[in-house]
Amino acid sequence: MESQLKSVGKRVPKVDAREKVTGRAIYIHDLKLPGMLYGKILYSKYPHARILNIDTSKAEKLPGVRAVITGFNTPEIRIGFMKDQPVLKKDKVRQYRDEVAAVAAIDPDIAEEALDLIKVDYEPLPGLFDPEEAVKEDAILIHEYDAKGKPLKNNILKLPWRLIAGDVEQAKKESDFIVEDSFRVTWVTHCCMGTSGCIALFDLDNNLTIYSITQIPFLAQNDFNAALKAMGLKGKNTRVINTVIGGGFGSKLDTHVYEYIAILLAYRTRKPVKILFTREEEFFAQPPRQPAIIKISQGCKKDGNLTFREVDMLLDNGAYTSWGATTPSVMMVPISSLYKVPNIKYTARSVYTNNIYAQAMRGYGNPQATFAVESSMDILAEAAGIDPMEFRLINVNLPGEITPQNFKVTTCGLKECIESVGEGLNWKDAKKNKKKKRGVGMSSLIHVGGGARVYKSDGHGMIMKVDDFGKISVITGAVEIGQGSETVISQVAAEVLGVFPEDIQIIKGDTSICPWDVGTHASRQAFVSCNAAIMVANKIKKEILDIAGKYFNVDPENLDIKNRVIYLKDEPENSEKQMPLDKLLRRAHFSKHGTMIMAETFYDPPNEMLNQEFKGNLSCTYAYGTTGVEVEVDTETGHVEIKKYFAAHDVGRALNPMLLEGQIYGAAVMGTGYALTEQLILKQGKVMNDNFLDYKILTAKDKIPIVPILVETIDELGPLGAKGIGEPACVPTAPAIANAIHDAIGVRIKDLPITPEKILKALKEKEKKG
Amino acid sequence: MKKVISFKLNGEDVEAEVEPHWSLLHLLRETFELTGAKEGCGKGECGACTVIVDGKAINSCLFPVMEVEGCEVTTIEGLATLNGNLHPIQESFVANGAVQCGFCTPGMIMSAKALLDENKNPSEDDIRTAIAGNLCRCTGYVQIIEAIKKASERREP
Numbered sequence: 001m002e003s004q005l006k007s008v009g010k011r012v013p014k015v016d017a018r019e020k021v022t023g024r025a026i027y028i029h030d031l032k033l034p035g036m037l038y039g040k041i042l043y044s045k046y047p048h049a050r051i052l053n054i055d056t057s058k059a060e061k062l063p064g065v066r067a068v069i070t071g072f073n074t075p076e077i078r079i080g081f082m083k084d085q086p087v088l089k090k091d092k093v094r095q096y097r098d099e100v101a102a103v104a105a106i107d108p109d110i111a112e113e114a115l116d117l118i119k120v121d122y123e124p125l126p127g128l129f130d131p132e133e134a135v136k137e138d139a140i141l142i143h144e145y146d147a148k149g150k151p152l153k154n155n156i157l158k159l160p161w162r163l164i165a166g167d168v169e170q171a172k173k174e175s176d177f178i179v180e181d182s183f184r185v186t187w188v189t190h191c192c193m194g195t196s197g198c199i200a201l202f203d204l205d206n207n208l209t210i211y212s213i214t215q216i217p218f219l220a221q222n223d224f225n226a227a228l229k230a231m232g233l234k235g236k237n238t239r240v241i242n243t244v245i246g247g248g249f250g251s252k253l254d255t256h257v258y259e260y261i262a263i264l265l266a267y268r269t270r271k272p273v274k275i276l277f278t279r280e281e282e283f284f285a286q287p288p289r290q291p292a293i294i295k296i297s298q299g300c301k302k303d304g305n306l307t308f309r310e311v312d313m314l315l316d317n318g319a320y321t322s323w324g325a326t327t328p329s330v331m332m333v334p335i336s337s338l339y340k341v342p343n344i345k346y347t348a349r350s351v352y353t354n355n356i357y358a359q360a361m362r363g364y365g366n367p368q369a370t371f372a373v374e375s376s377m378d379i380l381a382e383a384a385g386i387d388p389m390e391f392r393l394i395n396v397n398l399p400g401e402i403t404p405q406n407f408k409v410t411t412c413g414l415k416e417c418i419e420s421v422g423e424g425l426n427w428k429d430a431k432k433n434k435k436k437k438r439g440v441g442m443s444s445l446i447h448v449g450g451g452a453r454v455y456k457s458d459g460h461g462m463i464m465k466v467d468d469f470g471k472i473s474v475i476t477g478a479v480e481i482g483q484g485s486e487t488v489i490s491q492v493a494a495e496v497l498g499v500f501p502e503d504i505q506i507i508k509g510d511t512s513i514c515p516w517d518v519g520t521h522a523s524r525q526a527f528v529s530c531n532a533a534i535m536v537a538n539k540i541k542k543e544i545l546d547i548a549g550k551y552f553n554v555d556p557e558n559l560d561i562k563n564r565v566i567y568l569k570d571e572p573e574n575s576e577k578q579m580p581l582d583k584l585l586r587r588a589h590f591s592k593h594g595t596m597i598m599a600e601t602f603y604d605p606p607n608e609m610l611n612q613e614f615k616g617n618l619s620c621t622y623a624y625g626t627t628g629v630e631v632e633v634d635t636e637t638g639h640v641e642i643k644k645y646f647a648a649h650d651v652g653r654a655l656n657p658m659l660l661e662g663q664i665y666g667a668a669v670m671g672t673g674y675a676l677t678e679q680l681i682l683k684q685g686k687v688m689n690d691n692f693l694d695y696k697i698l699t700a701k702d703k704i705p706i707v708p709i710l711v712e713t714i715d716e717l718g719p720l721g722a723k724g725i726g727e728p729a730c731v732p733t734a735p736a737i738a739n740a741i742h743d744a745i746g747v748r749i750k751d752l753p754i755t756p757e758k759i760l761k762a763l764k765e766k767e768k769k770g
Numbered sequence: 771m772k773k774v775i776s777f778k779l780n781g782e783d784v785e786a787e788v789e790p791h792w793s794l795l796h797l798l799r800e801t802f803e804l805t806g807a808k809e810g811c812g813k814g815e816c817g818a819c820t821v822i823v824d825g826k827a828i829n830s831c832l833f834p835v836m837e838v839e840g841c842e843v844t845t846i847e848g849l850a851t852l853n854g855n856l857h858p859i860q861e862s863f864v865a866n867g868a869v870q871c872g873f874c875t876p877g878m879i880m881s882a883k884a885l886l887d888e889n890k891n892p893s894e895d896d897i898r899t900a901i902a903g904n905l906c907r908c909t910g911y912v913q914i915i916e917a918i919k920k921a922s923e924r925r926e927p
């Protein structure tokens with residue numbers, strides 16, 4: 001098969017690249033509709049306060065203002081995973097970014113000016129900013145009632161996470177070495193280069209159209225339809241149309257408050273209303289990745305075999321829930337199943353605070369959990385006197401294994417990943433002939449590789465239709481956020497149909513046209529949409545060959561398509577029995593009982609929902625990988641330089657190595673930011689660094705010599721063997737770097753990011769201790 | 771108070787009525803409807819709005835519109851020919867996977883063009899310096915740098 005692949009496995013350029021390099025791609029920023037108004041949002045002045053009164057009279061009188069809305073003059077819409085957030089707040093504000101009013105005006109400046117004219121009276125309340133304070137029984141309540149109006153007793157989310165496998169207490173007794181540590185991770189934010197925005201408009205029948213950048217158009221349709229119902233428009237429908245999206249990384253897995261505000265303003269004014277975030281808003285009003293305090297204990301035998309892993313986590317949820325409140329479900333993946341550990345105990349609590357509310361970000365909790373697990377792996381290896389790489393190999397996951405969370409490991413290239421990274425780093429030599437201030441470290445990862453059943457359906461719908469010219473339209477619910485799903489769909493469809501990727505046109509981004517897809521998340525899009533593409537392309541191919549068989553009077557089994565030509569398999573050179581695909585299609589179409597060729601499919605991978613014990617085969621295959629780095633630490637300045645960076649990934653099959661490497665490079669750099677430079681600084685709930693000067697993502701000046709290593713295990717269920725790659729590469733970076741820093745200078749930093757200040761402080765403490 | 775300015779935009783002489791407090795980015799996007807240059811921050815921190823003014827790559831979000839008078843401005847829309855022939859840098863971005871979400875791309879390409887116009891044979895460090903002000907969240911810069919390097923090699927006689 002390998003040598004026969006024509007499109008798959010090639011470095012095919014992204015299908016949307018030409019539009020993007022010429023500046024022709026239309027992002028939400030670029031879209032204007034006739035008569036469009038501009039919406040702006042007024043945010044809270046306090047992190048926690050009672051709203052006494054909102055006076056909008058002056059703002060309403062400002063020329064050019066078309067509507068001013070508050071929670072008092074609009075129907076209540078509740079959103080979020082636990083429906084704990086009203087779109088416009090009227091009783092209390094619970095975080096600085098709480099939306100208290102909004103304006104629609106004929107231009108953005110007038111809207112902005114009108115915001116200044118709105119007067120809100122608050123009665124400030126004491127705030128809770130420390131999750132460890134917020135969990136206490138006597139803590140003040142951030143939410144007095146749940147979504148159903150039932151009184152709440154404390155700030156702990158009613159989402160208890162508890163995974164037990166085996167017997168951790170017994171395993172502790174039987175362990176020769178046990179380590180216990182506490183780690184902290186803080187807020188980081190997606191920093192999509194395209195800020196958030198949408199345009200909402202209603203038709204005469206009160207159906208909603210929303211131009212959106214969501215990663216989950218069909219779940220968004222569901223959410224917005226619920227909002228319409230709350231607005232008294234029961235039975236009305238939403239059409240979600242995606243513009244080109246300026247980056248996702250998990251920031252668009254929820255529907256967001258600003259979108260509902262645009263909807264309310266559009267309904268009030270009967271005009272299209274656009275809301276577009278400024279960069280400051282993107283920093284302070286766009287939910288970041290959750291912070292967590294992670295206690296972890298692990299044990300092993302003298303021979304290095306892991307005996308147990310116990311993790312307890314406290315997550316700062318912030319003021320409201322998003323889907324991100326479910327990230328502990330994915331944190332369980334590495335906690336239960338990274339390396340062979342027979343006994344597992346994992347508990348997690350999420351707590352309301354008056355901080356900015358959080359959501360998922362690339363890895364969906366996995367980077368936080370893996371930071372703790374893989375840092376602890378090194379600490380335990382040291383305690384047991386075993387080389388950290390050796391230690392990982394002793395416990396490596398292998399095909400055929402069933403993990404304590406009941407994951408069925410099918411293909412698994414983790415061993416190869418560890419070994420190839422070790423080779424790249426010259427691990428043994430680096431350890432034996434240790435250079436001063438230099439160190440090596442590694443970390444592995446496991447992630448869902450074939451989607452994940454976090455929603456009732458993990459499915460993907462696809463329609464394919466062939467025209468009279470041999471061109472193929474693929475109508476898909478997949479959302480392209482830059483990763484290249486459209487390109488690999490084209491490659492795979494072309495492969496099956498014996499045509500070229502440029503013959504395929506992707507039709508997407510419209511819930512009224514495209515079949516359902518659960519969303520671009522869980523690194524699933526290539527896996528599910530390419531599987532769907534193979535299924536539906538095979539249907540199309542069968543129809544075409546059946547018609548051709550009749551025409552040539554041969555068994556269709558004996559026919560195939562190559563380079564847009566139908567030919568006889570036995571006699572590929574026989575031009576009598578060949579016909580260009582387009583010619584046959586026209587013949588089929590314009591004959592007496594003419595036919596059009598089209599097909600559809602709905603592919604739902606055989607993934608299981610976790611049961612009440614949080615066990616089950618969440619994904620039908622798992623992605624593995626190992627990152628290894630060599631660092632040099634300047635002990636005068638605390639600066640960390642990454643000298644070598646190897647990222648080995650079990651990708652199943654590289655459908656398009658160029659795009660795949662792009663995912664690895666991008667995620668590796670994002671992961672390095674998580675490790676070393678990025679943090680949203682909050683002071684009493686207020687984001688203090690809402691700009692790129694103070695929130696430091698890496699730039700082209702930060703040289704990281706990333707070497708991707710693609711390990712192909714050809715997964716049976718993957719499309720031509722492929723697994724997911726969107727998130728994995730950012731997961732192991734931070735612990736690999738932390739481990740390397742420890743190797744270099746003997747200090748272990750347990751809270752991210754590992755800033756020069758923390759390194760210098762740790763060095764000083766180490767010196768003091770002698 | 772509106773003022774009239776005239777300058778050269780993508781090779782054509784143009785005139786525009788502007789408010790003196792506008793930025794060049796505002797003029798390009800709102801008056802000329804050239805939306806290739808993006809606003810990623812509006813404060814000179816991200817480079818998404820980069821265009822070339824008199825041979826220099828600048829952040830058009832900070833560039834006062836009145837200073838454009840008499841200048842030569844090139845935007846991403848001025849690079850490809852109308853019938854779709856891409857500029858070698860654009861070609862190279864496409865061929866080398868330098869584009870993901872694409873929001874940073876027009877700015878990146880303009881910074882790269884200003885560099886290559888001045889330095890036909892830049893080192894990797896020259897390239898890194900030239901695009902240091904262009905943030906990209908998707909690519910980790912690797913394939914962008916490679917694309918610029920390859921474009922420069924291609925343009926060597």
Ligand code: FES
Pocket residue numbers: 808809810811812813814815816817818819820829830831832
């Ligand atoms: S928009 Fe001009 S630098 Fe960011």
Ligand code: FES
Pocket residue numbers: 193246247482868869870871872873874875905906907908909
């Ligand atoms: S390609 Fe997305 S920001 Fe650069």
